[in-house]
Amino acid sequence: xxxxxxxxxxxxxxxxxxxxxxxxxxxxxxxxxxxxxxxxxxxxxxxxxxxxxxxxxxxxxxxxxxxxxxxxxxxxxxxxxxxxxxxxxxxxxxxxxxxxxxxxxxxxxxxxxxxxxxxxxxxxxxxxxxxxxxxxxxxxxxxxxxxxxxxxxxxxxxxxxxxxxxxxxxxxxxxxxxxxxxxxxxxxxxxxxxxxxxxxxxxxxxxxxxxxxxxxxxxxxxxxxxxxxxxxxxxxxxxxxxxxxxxxxxxxxxxxxxxxxxxxxxxxxxxxxxxxxxxxxxxxxxxxxxxxxxxxxxxxxxxxxxxxxxxxxxxxxxxxxxxxxxxxxxxxxxxxxxxxxxxxxxxxxxxx
Amino acid sequence: xxxxxxxxxxxxxxxxxxxxxxxxxxxxxxxxxxxxxxxxxxxxxxxxxxxxxxxxxxxxxxxxxxxxxxxxxxxxxxxxxxxxxxxxxxxxxxxxxxxxxxxxxxxxxxxxxxxxxxxxxxxxxxxxxxx
Numbered sequence: 001x002x003x004x005x006x007x008x009x010x011x012x013x014x015x016x017x018x019x020x021x022x023x024x025x026x027x028x029x030x031x032x033x034x035x036x037x038x039x040x041x042x043x044x045x046x047x048x049x050x051x052x053x054x055x056x057x058x059x060x061x062x063x064x065x066x067x068x069x070x071x072x073x074x075x076x077x078x079x080x081x082x083x084x085x086x087x088x089x090x091x092x093x094x095x096x097x098x099x100x101x102x103x104x105x106x107x108x109x110x111x112x113x114x115x116x117x118x119x120x121x122x123x124x125x126x127x128x129x130x131x132x133x134x135x136x137x138x139x140x141x142x143x144x145x146x147x148x149x150x151x152x153x154x155x156x157x158x159x160x161x162x163x164x165x166x167x168x169x170x171x172x173x174x175x176x177x178x179x180x181x182x183x184x185x186x187x188x189x190x191x192x193x194x195x196x197x198x199x200x201x202x203x204x205x206x207x208x209x210x211x212x213x214x215x216x217x218x219x220x221x222x223x224x225x226x227x228x229x230x231x232x233x234x235x236x237x238x239x240x241x242x243x244x245x246x247x248x249x250x251x252x253x254x255x256x257x258x259x260x261x262x263x264x265x266x267x268x269x270x271x272x273x274x275x276x277x278x279x280x281x282x283x284x285x286x287x288x289x290x291x292x293x294x295x296x297x298x299x300x301x302x303x304x305x306x307x308x309x310x311x312x313x314x315x316x317x318x319x320x321x322x323x324x325x326x327x328x329x330x331x332x333x334x335x336x337x338x339x340x341x342x343x344x345x346x347x348x349x350x351x352x
Numbered sequence: 353x354x355x356x357x358x359x360x361x362x363x364x365x366x367x368x369x370x371x372x373x374x375x376x377x378x379x380x381x382x383x384x385x386x387x388x389x390x391x392x393x394x395x396x397x398x399x400x401x402x403x404x405x406x407x408x409x410x411x412x413x414x415x416x417x418x419x420x421x422x423x424x425x426x427x428x429x430x431x432x433x434x435x436x437x438x439x440x441x442x443x444x445x446x447x448x449x450x451x452x453x454x455x456x457x458x459x460x461x462x463x464x465x466x467x468x469x470x471x472x473x474x475x476x477x478x479x480x481x482x483x
Contacts, residue, residue: 034392034393221418309396
């Protein structure tokens with residue numbers, strides 16, 4: 001028997017009539033009203049996601065920065081206190097242990113918000129490499145995280161404007177939280193880091209201000225439309241960051257785990273690349289489906305904004321150019337698709 | 353907008369949550385309110401061809417929502433006379449009206465006697481209660 005973990009907001013999800021499913025060992029809402037209506041609420045107005053299952057790891061001390069710089073792909077010298085950065089934990093092969101956001105609280109105190117599925121693995125990865133003068137702590141259980149996303153979020157929550165990838169202490173109707181200007185949907189919005197004890201109250205206030213409750217189903221269709229990778233689908237320990245199209249997140253002039261291999265792959269040119277594609281015939285691509293040109297689908301779904309199937313997958317470099325025709329094996333039926341530039345969906349209505 | 357839960361009296365039901373409306377040696381098939389609710393809003397209907405032979409208890413089509421794909425099971429055997437093009441174009445019609453505009457196929461029955469193996473509405477509701 002395996003018990004699923006529950007976030008502090010579980011009872012509220014039940015009361016809202018959410019359909020709950022297992023995800024990364026947690027019992028999470030996949031939808032409330034419906035995936036498509038929730039997706040549209042985020043694109044048009046404001047939606048709120050309980051992402052408290054994600055992991056929060058603190059890395060602190062005089063050598064915390066040094067430790068992180070040696071392990072993450074991006075360059076922490078590009079940020080300062082109050083700023084955040086999307087980055088990768090890479091292994092010796094340039095493979096991706098996790099993708100995450102690092103928040104610099106001050107030059108000796110960093111917070112890493114990591115995928116729920118990799119929380120323990122990331123903690124061990126950092127702990128095994130801890131330097132004297134750096135300390136790694138898993139503070140996930142004390143924290144909850146609400147992602148509030150959509151073009152009307154800042155207005156509805158009464159927040160001041162602030163640049164993307166910054167963060168600051170704040171409050172929503174008296175509930176204290178850290179307001180992170182980050183998100184996984186391609187829309188404006190925030191991720192609110194709050195104590196587990198105050199999570200319920202914050203959720204209630206956010207709903208009162210008109211955000212629609214949204215589940216993991218919509219979270220997946222939203223991120224896929226803007227081609228944000230999902231670890232475990234599009235990227236994992238076996239996929240190198242260059243082939244995955246994440247070279248832009250790698251400071252290759254810095255020394256970090258796997259940098260040598262990534263430089264080699266970049267110079268030689270990757271043999272396979274992670275591309276985005278749209279279906280040109282009816283059918284929904286799904287993870288694991290074969291691509292006849294020599295690859296496989298890593299993520300796929302119906303796109304509410306494009307009203308057709310969309311996906312990402314690895315193909316041989318020769319087929320990675322936008323406009324390339326692909327053939328997806330949709331449960332035994334070959335269906336045509338076309339490689340497009342990322343993102344598949346952009347807010348101003350432009351499609352690749 | 354999904355329909356409210358309902359199961360019409362005049363239909364016959366299959367345990368895999370498909371319904372049949374039988375009239376003069378022909379039948380129309382669809383999926384029940386329970387099936388569309390379990391799947392969520394449909395985004396794709398993979399239909400059989402006109403003229404295809406359907407066999408009772410065997411899958412003849414697929415319906416797909418954002419999160420799940422499901423085989424549609426033939427309640428009775430027969431030959432496909434017509435596929436509902438409106439559902440092919442707008443699969444969410446099944447969620448809005450699973451027994452009316454959301455019908456899937458019309459068939460000529462090859463063995464009308466098979467209808468005896470289907471459930472009436474009370475038996476189907478009982479089946480749902482036991483699930």
